Amino acid sequence: MIIRPALREEIPECAAIVASGLRDDPVLAVVVPRRGDRDRQLTAFYTAGFLRGAFLTGVVDTARAEEGGPILGAAAWVAPAPRPRTLAQRLGIAAPGPLGTIAQRLGVAAPGPLGTIAQRLGIAPGPLGTLAQRLGHAAPGPLGTLAQRLGLAPGPLGTLAQRLGLAPRPLGTLAQRLGIAAPGRLGATVRQLPLLVQAHGPIGLVAAAARRATAHRPHPDEPHWYLSDIAVATTARRRGIGSALLDHRLSRVHEPAYLEATTPASQRLYQRFGFEVVAKIGLTPEGYPVAMVTR
Known part of the structure; x- marks a missing residue:
């Protein structure tokens, strides 16, 4: 398994993998309500998200079976923000x-x-x-x-x-x-506005910002890594790629890590890596996503 950071030109491919892998995610259905071509909509959503988030301030890890092979999985990590000065x-x-x-x-x-x-x-x-x-x-x-x-x-x-x-x-x-x-974050958001409009629609941008703010409230106060998204290509599942991506980054960071689990299955996976539930965000009737932190 070869894991390395994505290049700028690889971001759309990573976004397409995450879009396909999370297409039926119940929380995603609330965060990005369906409109038009679902695959195109979600790919635009994740491309914009990576370029103004993890790729800008952190890292988008990619997994391949061999050098030069296709990307089989991707994990987007937003780096810790510096502590604000008093x-x-x-x-x-x-x-x-x-x-x-x-x-x-x-x-x-x-x-x-x-x-x-x-x-x-x-x-x-x-x-x-x-x-x-x-x-x-x-x-x-x-x-x-x-x-x-x-x-x-x-x-x-x-x-x-x-x-x-x-x-x-x-x-x-x-x-x-x-x-x-x-x-840089504001400029990056402005540059990705066409993709965000494609994902949410002009009217939906305000509601999307409100949902984003709700989901981000449980973030820890201390500097932390944020796993915004992780997914494996549908043709490469059950090969341990998701676990390899998690282990790769968690073994290299020293700050706490934070994420939102969107299903019971993903919650169990993250618990095996030391994540603990700290809050229920509750965008769905089942109470998901849940905020999880590893110390």
Whole structure:
């Protein structure tokens, strides 16, 4: 058995395998109500999900019988999100913070990565240039003129609208700058909107987001790996491929792992790998899916 991460061009094939393997899953029938061509609908759903989830931030493991052979199974793992820094760390009141303490920011304590007050004001040479350069009275300065900083003239940091996240810009939205949104996730979601519309329909997107939020509530607070999806090709079942995929990743991670079991059979499988039920999400009358965590 050869298990390795999927390449970008292999994601649609992985999505098709998961779509076929979970086609009759009772929870999936609630999460993605049937509309039109079911296989095409689910393949679009999983392709979008992988590209804005596991492939973006974690890994999509693939299983093959031999090198160069067809993909027989896939498991999508979303990597642990970094612990959010506290407000005190963001302001530099507490350490460690990447910009140092307030004293370092102001130059009262040294060394600080942004230099002393004298350097910030341009009284002494500093890495950000003189005050005249900061205000645009002298040129060139490394951060551009005040007009450029405010977006009144083209500048390397973009317009004020871009700085505030009101217009697209390479540094992400204000929410991303503040750590409220994960870097890249919003852009990835926007890029996958055509596939999400194909899966849910334009009207169904809002309901889909609500169901997603409900399903994600039991996630642990501490950093954890999230097995969002796992499936084996219908022609390769009962060969231990699903268990091999689980064992491969679980033996390599040190944080807790989290998943949602959607059937009694899958719940029993995950229990054999040390997962314990921590909550019932209950999207179906039988109470599934159930949230499970391994410590």
